[in-house]
Amino acid sequence: MPEGHTLHRLAGELSAAFAGRVVRVGSPQGRFADSAALVDGSVLEGAEAWGKHLFVGFPGDRFVHVHLGLYGTFDVRTGVDEVPEPVGQVRLRIVGPGAYADLRGATTCELVTGAGRDAVVARSGPDPIRPDADPALAWERIRRSRAPIGGLLMDQAVLAGVGNVYRAELLFRHRLHPLRPGNTLRAGQFAAMWGDLVALMAAGVRTGRIDTVRPEHTPEAMGRPPRVDDHGGEVYVYRRTGQPCHVCGATIRTGVLQGRNLFWCPQCQRTFRSRALQ
DNA sequence: CTCACATGTTAAG
DNA sequence: TTAACCTGTGAGC
Numbered sequence: 001m002p003e004g005h006t007l008h009r010l011a012g013e014l015s016a017a018f019a020g021r022v023v024r025v026g027s028p029q030g031r032f033a034d035s036a037a038l039v040d041g042s043v044l045e046g047a048e049a050w051g052k053h054l055f056v057g058f059p060g061d062r063f064v065h066v067h068l069g070l071y072g073t074f075d076v077r078t079g080v081d082e083v084p085e086p087v088g089q090v091r092l093r094i095v096g097p098g099a100y101a102d103l104r105g106a107t108t109c110e111l112v113t114g115a116g117r118d119a120v121v122a123r124s125g126p127d128p129i130r131p132d133a134d135p136a137l138a139w140e141r142i143r144r145s146r147a148p149i150g151g152l153l154m155d156q157a158v159l160a161g162v163g164n165v166y167r168a169e170l171l172f173r174h175r176l177h178p179l180r181p182g183n184t185l186r187a188g189q190f191a192a193m194w195g196d197l198v199a200l201m202a203a204g205v206r207t208g209r210i211d212t213v214r215p216e217h218t219p220e221a222m223g224r225p226p227r228v229d230d231h232g233g234e235v236y237v238y239r240r241t242g243q244p245c246h247v248c249g250a251t252i253r254t255g256v257l258q259g260r261n262l263f264w265c266p267q268c269q270r271t272f273r274s275r276a277l278q
Numbered sequence: 279c280t281c282a283c284a285t286g287t288t289a290a291g
Numbered sequence: 292t293t294a295a296c297c298t299g300t301g302a303g304c
Contacts (some may be wrong), residue, residue, distance in 0.1 A: 003285055070286045071298045105298045163285050
């Protein structure tokens with residue numbers, strides 16, 4: 001479930017479990033072994049996320065840089081008496097007093113310096129979860145671009161941390177067709193979208209899931225039978241192809257943009273440039 | 279059981 | 292545009 005909220009939640013879990021503690025760092029699978037040895041036995045200073053990137057800090061200007069990719073997982077277990085044998089391909093294992101964490105399947109797991117971390121941050125757009133984020137930087141890119149807003153939202157250099165679920169749901173909540181060009185949006189529209197992302201993603205960090213359906217559109221409020229979306233959150237359109245829109249009842253549509261699936265309601269999200277796809 | 283697909287990104291062609 | 296990375300899940304047999 002690695003969109004930005006997952007990484008921020010992980011940073012909090014790792015900090016709570018290990019910050020200020022001496023930890024053992026290893027690579028049961030072996031692929032990170034050489035780097036792990038360089039920080040093994042030192043104090044884990046803390047963990048921080050920027051977009052979908054995670055940085056775990058150690059003394060001597062060293063950071064473990066993690067990117068989960070599509071199916072990476074980082075499981076943090078606390079209140080543990082005994083650390084179990086690794087299951088599967090564990091690239092990175094951190095062990096501290098009463099806690100351990102296993103990283104599997106990550107796209108990136110590497111040791112970098114502060115400068116290396118800064119370079120990653122420098123090529124990322126503002127992250128709605130971070131208090132220091134400047135939405136104007138994203139708006140400047142969007143308002144000047146003829147590219148589809150659906151692509152711009154997923155471009156990590158424009159906005160950091162938004163993935164396919166948040167993209168689909170944000171566009172629905174603001175009634176925008178995914179293919180509408182960025183430069184046709186108004187400033188007020190983007191301001192509303194940014195504010196919405198800040199709230200939605202902060203909620204995602206708290207709950208560990210993505211819920212986007214407003215109270216007035218819940219099944220109870222709409223007089224429909226209860227439902228369970230198969231990825232653990234309540235959503236309007238993501239992966240609901242062929243099912244009725246929770247708001248208007250129209251059939252949810254799907255398409256592909258830059259190799260990623262799009263989902264939208266042809267009734268709620270119609271725009272002047274997208275008739276061909278309605 | 280086997281297969282396709284997925285909340286992501288990079289590099290090759 | 293496609294494959295590759297590498298793991299979990301659900302559908303279908």
